[in-house]
Amino acid sequence: ARNIDLAVIPGDGIGQEVVAQGLKVLSAVLPQDVKLETRQYDLGARRWHETGETLPDAELERLKEHDAILLGAIGDPSVPSGVLERGLLLKLRFAFDHYVNLRPSKLFPNTATPLEGRPDIDFVVVREGTEGPYVGNGGSLRTGTPAEVATEVSLNTAYGVERVVRDAYERAKARPRRKLTLVHKNNVLVHAGHLWKNLFDQVGREYPEVTTDYLHVDAATIFFVTDPARFDVIVTDNLFGDILTDLAAAVTGGIGLAASGNINPTGDFPSMFEPVHGSAPDIAGTGKADPTATILSVALLLRHLGHEPEATRVEDAVSADLAERPAARTTDETGDAIAVRVAG
């Protein structure tokens, strides 16, 4: 079996702590004959303060050589908003053409949800990762004056939309319910919206077995809280996906459980796996951080690298652990408990 050469970017705040647990579980679940090599990259707030660098080209080149990347969390209040997000996290997603930002949401048994009646939630958001309002195409004129004008341009291409829509159809086709929902706002953002809708319909003709529907993003948020069970696979743009997946996390046990994969399906570049949550500097170092989202991201990583049985074993272990999880437990204890389960 192929060995795994993994880049690790712990990042800021609780990043280091949760990544350590992810690696613990990864080591425990891998078959004896698969060797895990890791290389840590010191990127994030500390590095920026020391050197002014967010992601030097040389590091980007080196990262490119790995099979995959495991990332903890990026961001710190001491760094101006946007510097690390744009200069590091989004730079990685764009440079490595992570056009499928995969975010599954499942309400595990015994986990808390703010929704009454514990609906049966099990869906996947396929968030576009390389276009839309995230392209960084904007500017500001007469900045800081009463005459300032600031723009943000959402760029959308048939090339970029078609490939992510196709990926979503494939994922929907492989699931029992075979349902795909497009979320956009094509009654207002008519140009981008019609591009998405047209390609969604066009590609859909190749997938007659997949049931489809369309929701405006505002209406989608309603269903996320009133009827989340209606969703199977959702495909949406970069910004709507950002918003919807935080909401999805909130209704399925919270941001402590939400995993994500920034995937380049072509394999031209390493894919990157990270919890949806941020660096939570307020609880960094306290042992209160929940590493489950990172561990579930490791499951996505395993699946992406072709280790399907191991991916499932991690997910089953998380599910079993959540079902019996004691109220107060440290980051480390949670990692240990899940590692023991996957090894056993």
Place this chain on the structure above:
Amino acid sequence: ARNIDLAVIPGDGIGQEVVAQGLKVLSAVLPQDVKLETRQYDLGARRWHETGETLPDAELERLKEHDAILLGAIGDPSVPSGVLERGLLLKLRFAFDHYVNLRPSKLFPNTATPLEGRPDIDFVVVREGTEGPYVGNGGSLRTGTPAEVATEVSLNTAYGVERVVRDAYERAKARPRRKLTLVHKNNVLVHAGHLWKNLFDQVGREYPEVTTDYLHVDAATIFFVTDPARFDVIVTDNLFGDILTDLAAAVTGGIGLAASGNINPTGDFPSMFEPVHGSAPDIAGTGKADPTATILSVALLLRHLGHEPEATRVEDAVSADLAERPAARTTDETGDAIAVRVAG
């Protein structure tokens, strides 16, 4: 007392039915010496099908002469997405410079919420109404081909942001909790986001009595379901406001109760009041439409025109009605019940 010269745009689907109830309650609550004159405008899907017109200039000119506008709902599946939204509804909001899109959210006693534990929800979203991604500044190149590129430009000006932020501070200052939250995404949309954040901080220095905080839009959706009681007044951009207010409606009794005012605070143009919900063609004509959102929009209209006691009477009547509302009731019966209460 001044009379009220009201423009009425029933629009599509259930628009006609809910507007009729709004007018019923408005007539019932007004003091004897305030005369209500209304003029109906035939705008929406039917007109577009017949004449190809969405909002002719002559109608816009005539609308301008009224004290206010009451609108039911716009949109029909028979009309291509965007035609009526951009050509009629948004055209009105932009032409009449409705820069404060006011959307209160309150969980009335006895109304359903999908949230466990019935949190104490009572906040107001001040949504910017004339800028951002709604400006209609976008386009598409090589439309319909595999080489298509589509853009949407978010335009933001210090002029536009400062005035709506100031309005939100004023509203926060007038409320008991005096708290104002800015919602944006300034870690990604750095140009627009920093413009918003800078003006939010700058104007805030004139309101030391108002407590402030900032949330990214994705994080805000989490708090909408896990801790909505934390919000008092929220100020945000046009698109984020659209998304958040549907979510707010969902957690406070549903879209059937969500009112809104498109307000031009200068009085240069008539303000426009409408339920947040759409035209719901599937239930049009069945008597199932809930007119409460329209009736609560009438309360906002009354308040805007200086009839504060009458506005409060309508809101109290709605609250009392909801507390005792029978499960099955027609649109008309709900209007009657509330009209009786405000008159009594």
